[in-house]
Amino acid sequence: MKKIAIIGAGVSGLTAAQLIKNKTDIVVFERESKAGGLIRCERVNGSLFHTCGGHVFNTKDQQVLDWFWQQFNKDTEFHKTDRNSVIFLPNGQQIPYPIENFAYLLEESLQKTFIQDLLTMSKTNSQPVENFKEFLQQRFGDTLYHLYFEPYNKKVWRRSLADVPIDWLDGKLPMPTVEEIIYNNFNRVAEKQFVHSSFFYEKQNGSQLIVDRLASGLDIRYNASIEQIERKQGKWLINGETFDNIIFCGNIKDIPHLVKGVDILSFTQPIEALQYHGTTAVFCEIDANPYSWIYLPDDKYEAHRIICTGNFAVSNNGHIPANRITATVEFTDEISQDAIIDNLRHIPLRPKYITLKYNQYTYPIQQKNTREMIASLKRTLSAHGFYMTGRFADWEYYNMDAAMAAAKNISEIIKS
Secondary structure, eight states: OOEEEEEOOBHHHHHHHHHHTTTSEEEEEOSSSSSBGGGOEEEETTEEEESSSOOOBOOSOHHHHHHHHHHSOHHHHEEEEEOOOEEEOTTSOEEESSGGGGGGGSOHHHHHHHHHHHHHHHHSOOOOOOSHHHHHHHHHHHHHIIIIIHHHHHHHHOSOGGGSOSGGGTTTSOOOOHHHHHHHHHTTOOOOSSTTSEEEEESSSTTHHHHHHHHTTOOEETTOOOOOEEEETTEEEETTEEESEEEEOSOGGGHHHHEESSOOGGGHHHHHTOEEEEEEEEEEEEEOOSOSEEEOOOTTSSOOEEEOGGGTOGGGGTTOOTTEEEEEEEEESOOOHHHHHHHHTTSTTOOEEEEEEEEEEEEEEOOTTHHHHHHHHHHHHHTTTEEEOSTTTTTOOOOHHHHHHHHHHHHHHHHO
16 A cells, blocks of 8 residues: 655645545544644634635536535535625725625726726627736726726735736636626626525534644654655655655745755746745634635725625624634735734724735746746656645645645545
8 A cells, every 4th residue: 555645735635635634544634733724714702803805605517516415415514605795995885795796886987997898898809818907907997997896906915016927717716707897787697697696604613614624643753843744765754754755835935945856946036936925814803704815906005805704604603793704814914013013093893903914825826837836846756756745835726625625636646
């Protein structure tokens, strides 16, 4: 039986471990004291805090869906709900998401300029786009770009949108045609094709339920300090233990100094050059509302969205007063507690600070040659039985279901 080392006990590592545990001998190494990575949750005064974002489950991948429901009881452990997201514009108006489907709600002057945008777009052949700015302007027009897409996304990316590549977009945004935008506005059609237009959410403990279930029965070495992963005599050595294969679900930036015995020197500089953003997740109490996600383009504060996790499950709210719910207010990169408190004074729904968690690595940023470089690194390492999967191993903006799908692909290689 093969002996496999899995580096990282986030959703990717746990999924891979569960998929191969019956055919291999597995050890999972986790540097933190708990499993879960980006989908970890904590209870704070009885309320559930998603320490990075607000993770929900849905997928269009039937294999992932089938496997997931083999691990959980859909009826007793989860409930399904429709996405109810909204954009809070600077003038105080609340426009349902996605904004292009609800342009009929905008003030008259904006409606007129948006109609002119649509007419122009309908007469113009689509051109290849080189960056996120060009994509947004070509797809949605200048009116919505300046009203919402630019100010919101500049908060998220903290750079000119002309400097943001477009490789990460697949499946992340609705991609309507001009005809679809017009039809949706005439017929008051909400977005139903987007993968998370509805989602499943745990009745108790949020995504921590997924972590705990997938970690169950595994040999996980917590607080693991790995100095190197050495290829020697056809095997891999970690902390004195010998393994046949490695499944690396950590951060690719650690690979150049960890991996010994395989020549990957040429990858050191491009890996060091990879860019990313972190997030500061601020757990708050806010006014009760019917929303799931609230998008915040207003430049009077730095936060870009509110995730109303208190609406995902009643059990998330703990002892919060009846007219209030819990939520996560999200900021890009690190922000001081004093700056957070100042920001909260200007944010809608009267957020009251509870606690925060800064995550240094949250959003990988793709550059033009990122995927090609990582694919080459994978070919080099896989020839020696070293495989990579996960958001920051693959440097891909995976949602939970995509991370599971990628882990499944690696598990098939290991089992073959």
